[in-house]
Amino acid sequence: MEINELSPAERRVWRAFPRGGTVDFRRSDDEDPEDGHAWGPERTVRAKVLRALLLTGSAEEGEVAALRVVGARITGVLDLQYATVEHAIRLWGCHFERAAILYGAHVRQLNLGRSYLPAVEAATIQVDGVMRLSECFIPGQVRLGGARLSGALFLERARLGDEDEDQGDVLHLNHAAIDDDMWARGLTVHGRIRLNGTKVSGTVNLDEAVLVNPGDTALDAKSFSVGTDMQAVGMRAQGRVNLRGTTVAGGIDLTGARLSNPGGVALRASSVIAREFWLRNTHPIEGAVNLRRSQFELLHAAPDVWPDVVKLDGLTYSALTPHLPAEQRLPLLEREEDGYVPYTYEQLAAAYRRIGDDAAARMVQLAKQRRHRATLPRYAKIWGYLQDGTVGYGFRPMRAAAWLVALLLAGTLAYAQKRPPALKPGEAPAFNALFYTFDLLLPIIDFGQEKAFKPQGWYQWLSYALILSGWILATTIAAGITRTISRQ
Structure with missing residues (x-):
């Protein structure tokens, strides 16, 4: 150009x-x-x-x-x-x-x-x-x-x-x-x-x-x-x-x-x-x-x-x-x-x-x-609610202690008012309402009270409830401990 x-x-x-x-x-x-x-x-x-x-x-x-x-x-x-x-x-x-x-x-x-x-x-x-x-x-x-x-x-x-x-x-x-x-x-x-x-x-x-x-x-x-x-x-x-x-x-x-x-x-x-x-x-x-x-x-x-x-x-x-x-x-x-x-x-x-x-x-x-x-079937949810209400799935361990204290107190007061009769009156130890309730609640502890006395009437139903509650608490506490150990 x-x-x-x-x-x-x-x-x-x-x-x-x-x-x-x-x-x-x-x-x-x-x-x-x-x-x-x-x-x-x-x-x-x-x-x-x-x-x-x-x-x-x-x-x-x-x-x-x-x-x-x-x-x-x-x-x-x-x-x-x-x-x-x-x-x-x-x-x-x-x-x-x-x-x-x-x-x-x-x-x-x-x-x-x-x-x-x-x-x-x-x-x-x-x-x-x-x-x-x-x-x-x-x-x-x-x-x-x-x-x-x-x-x-x-x-x-x-x-x-x-x-x-x-x-x-x-x-x-x-x-x-x-x-x-x-x-x-x-x-x-x-x-x-x-x-x-x-x-x-x-x-x-x-x-x-x-x-x-x-x-x-x-x-x-x-x-x-x-x-x-x-x-x-x-x-x-x-x-x-x-x-x-x-x-x-x-x-x-x-x-x-x-x-x-x-x-x-x-x-x-x-x-x-x-x-x-x-x-x-x-x-x-x-x-x-x-x-x-x-x-x-x-x-x-x-x-x-x-x-x-x-x-x-x-x-x-x-x-x-x-x-x-x-x-x-x-x-x-x-x-x-x-x-x-x-x-x-x-x-x-x-x-x-x-x-x-x-x-x-x-x-x-x-x-x-x-x-x-919330994703589980209804029967599994019931067990979940029990774990939640008792120990918060193991993340609220103090709840178990509170339940144990409450049940222990209720059982002690109830059986102190109405002592259950002895199975063998001549051989039974002295009755203690506190340790009798302990025996009912804690399946791994035996103070000899539960085997020596037999409650009657609604007190018998109370003993069944305490035994069942003790097992539930023990199971949920064990599950919580297992979960905690697995997280660690």
Whole structure:
């Protein structure tokens, strides 16, 4: 392409390229590139001119060539499909009339910050440095599937998708590899983000992001891998957030987030592995939560965060914060979609035991037995009620002592008023109402009183009741001791 074929605006760009100079067409700093269709020829550059510079241009001696253009209206298609570009590209605050095609391209550095683009087709792109789409407005799709970025990906305060149209996948990043951070603070997306199988070596930052795809999936990040932390502080998501199979070396932080998908699953974080999972000050989640088979060292969540339906079977955590009484944690386990799940109770009890709160752990174990009782047939429930009422399934051993004292007192008073006759009057020992009642109540103790005296009338029925009560107490106490030993 000859320079005499160029417009005045294009000549400025052509002359600045060999020395890496910046050509700034802006008339003010607050221009909106979305309105760039009205910009005149004095700031219009054809895409094919930029392509020719990037593919055939060279640097001046002692300079580093680069394409640096600010505030231009770019007409035609910037087509760099499969191209290898040795120069940095910075098209900042520009208005693209057509989608940019960078499929399979290999570029050194790409900065399209604050620009308006109808769409970006850049699947399998390779970027040796940083890729910036910060503050861009892209109403169409951004396709970066299979991209390889040696530096970071910046999407902070970008606006992707059209709120008036349903476009499905708006940001497609499946199976991409980013060797640094993915920085998307304040990102707004109308549609679906796909990060399936993507690997980010650094931090993923979605703080204050707004993801809008009601009734569908807003963030699809199955088998997502993050090298440090995944931050989504204050994020708002209308639609399902799917993190199934995600692995995060550090923590997942949803502090202050709003997750909403009424009638469906708001958060699916099953089979997730992360050091920490934070739901601190998170607004009550609207929609079901699925944390099945996930593993966290620390889970921070207040009881009021959880929705009416949860799926927690297989969820493993070492510590649960903030530390609250068991009475405030137990209602969550009753919301389990699958009904009674013993594992959830064992996990909660184990978390309390790790911090030395044995009383809370016993309360959780007692709640587990009561919940289990509701699943039993009627005849088995009767035995359960007896164990619960007498010794609290072994977790309330002092109840047995109270029952024994009460029965011992009742029997002693009754038989003190009406001494039973001796079976062999000449051989019977002196009657003692207290030890006679002991003999009736405790089957393993023999003071010789029970065998020497025979009550009559209703006192005989009282002795039967004391013997039966003693056996029940002894059996339930033994069951409780066995259960305690097995837990240890």
